[in-house]
Amino acid sequence: MLNARHQGVLRAIVLDYIRTAEPVGSRTISRRYGFSLSPATIRTTMADLEELGYVAQPYTSAGRVPTDRGYRFYVDALMERPQLSDAEVRRIEQYVGPAGEVEEMLREVGKLLSALSPYVAVVMAPRLQESPFRRVEFVLLAPDRVLVILLAEAGLVHHKVIAVDEAMSQDELDRIAGYLTDLLHGRSLREVRDLLLAQMAEEKAQYDRMLARALRFGAKALEAEAEADLFVAGAAHLADQPEFADIAKMRALFAAFEEKSKLVKILNECLTGGDFRIFIGSEMPVREIQGLSVIAAPYRRRDRVLGVLGVLGPTRMDYGRALALVETTARLLTRALTERAA
Amino acid sequence: MLNARHQGVLRAIVLDYIRTAEPVGSRTISRRYGFSLSPATIRTTMADLEELGYVAQPYTSAGRVPTDRGYRFYVDALMERPQLSDAEVRRIEQYVGPAGEVEEMLREVGKLLSALSPYVAVVMAPRLQESPFRRVEFVLLAPDRVLVILLAEAGLVHHKVIAVDEAMSQDELDRIAGYLTDLLHGRSLREVRDLLLAQMAEEKAQYDRMLARALRFGAKALEAEAEADLFVAGAAHLADQPEFADIAKMRALFAAFEEKSKLVKILNECLTGGDFRIFIGSEMPVREIQGLSVIAAPYRRRDRVLGVLGVLGPTRMDYGRALALVETTARLLTRALTERAA
């Protein structure tokens, strides 16, 4: 479909446009990208590329700009895959050290990603619901309020306060906690909850008052968490990108960020699939976000996918470097989480 | 200093400018604000106000714009104090219901403030360090990692994971937790920590191994939290304000928001003082934030100030309404926290 010359010119257009954010002319390509062809020849090639939909002109007789399709071809077939520098890799390694708490670590990773790139970092935290369960603890705060502490694998901790209808003693809570912990060791919270509900449906007789109470209470404590947690860092970066010099665009963007559910939707698509995922402009599964690309990669513990991290930038983004950054971070984070004691 | 006419004209200028964001001319004032004076007369008054520094002209022979000093006088002496509608008060009451966890509630309050005003909401969470202490719990995660759960008054909960040098059993942890809880009931974490360090310094003999260990471990568990927690909501609102139609200003603003420490510094100033605090433009204790005003009020539990909430907007802000909003929210939040069981 695209011969070598077409591909070379497309590559040059993408590279130059990523660098300068200005439409690229035939002369620039001929001079700066080592083609031994005159601008006139380049022009016919560019006309071909335009007809095939890989590049576009902002207006008649301006230079060419890559289309989403052009970026896609570039990413799939032309892009080099640069390595991060050793210093950068070391820096990432420091941030994902094995100590501390997972949420804290993810927040730091977000800051790191946004510091190492001019884009917005997004990190989706593991869904507690889906994580293998290790333990639950209850702490009586008041006769009618109980603090629930949920511990999942890999240092994932979550606490919440729930109201209870009937007064309980700390002793009773401890017994219930022990019972739940035994019952559920290693299953996900979702499984646990379903199990509890199933048991509750069965045990109509309520011959064991304590057990009935434990079931009822446990089901309440494990009730579904609201939204997947999302950390966004470096949103101010976008204001630096020339494509968002327009106030109206900026507004839409920042509004989109406050509605994190949109971002979650995009990142969710990355939970399946392989090593990484790139959405370019119109490929984005959410309509509200325009003119942006996302590069995201899942991170794991052993073989289980925990969450997704990535960067969000203008379609005119340095895909090679951003991908290296995202992949490396995901890889190192996966390693750190896998090496974690429990 | 300012006679009645001066004040009336200043008030009209501020009101009109808040509404329209356009410099206010003598004619507008004469027509729209019920002065039975001709524009020419208004003009001489305006010239006086300008000389005294209450208003300024963006350029020769444009209308007048209030200066920071003008806003200050308006806020101190001229401003009406509108009431929130019943519906709004009810809405706030719903958000600050007595159940659930404090942090969660504060986050919601932030969203609420930004929904009820076109400004940015900021809510500073109680500093755990300063809160009266109720209880500590330890959970052994791995031989060398312990989950610390700190419970302060009013349902303030915090957890963190710490690394320990020497292996401990859960039994031992429970004993230490009990010891610490007994020792410290009702004091703030800061006091507790200082106490521990003092005791450690004294007990050089280490005659009681268990006690020494408890002290050492306790001190570590209570180590200072990083930053005061801050919730920011509705930052995208600022993009709607005409004064930030300039990209450069927006950039600076959003960058300032990511550096939350600046905001914390401002809000900290409000922790002392009485019912509320208003910083107008150049009065702001942090130089990085320009052209903005802050209205903030502390919220309490009983008589103890826990934190601060407020809104951040352009100096051209509807001070009356914003103040009503902030004060009411702080008042209702205080009531809810005070009524809380423990």
Added chain:
DNA sequence: CCTGGCACTCTCGGCGTGAGAGTGCCAGGC
């Protein structure tokens, strides 16, 4: 098949202009 030449198109910045808003000042009136 490539290339230099050429006419053409479109953007962009600078410039001038005129309308409009608002001012300060002054002389005259209540």
Added chain:
DNA sequence: GCCTGGCACTCTCACGCCGAGAGTGCCAGG
């Protein structure tokens, strides 16, 4: 003595014009 209408003046802003510059498409010749 204070207020007011009138007037000349100033400054911004939107508009349109123009020329420079960048880039194109096409064509004819090597």
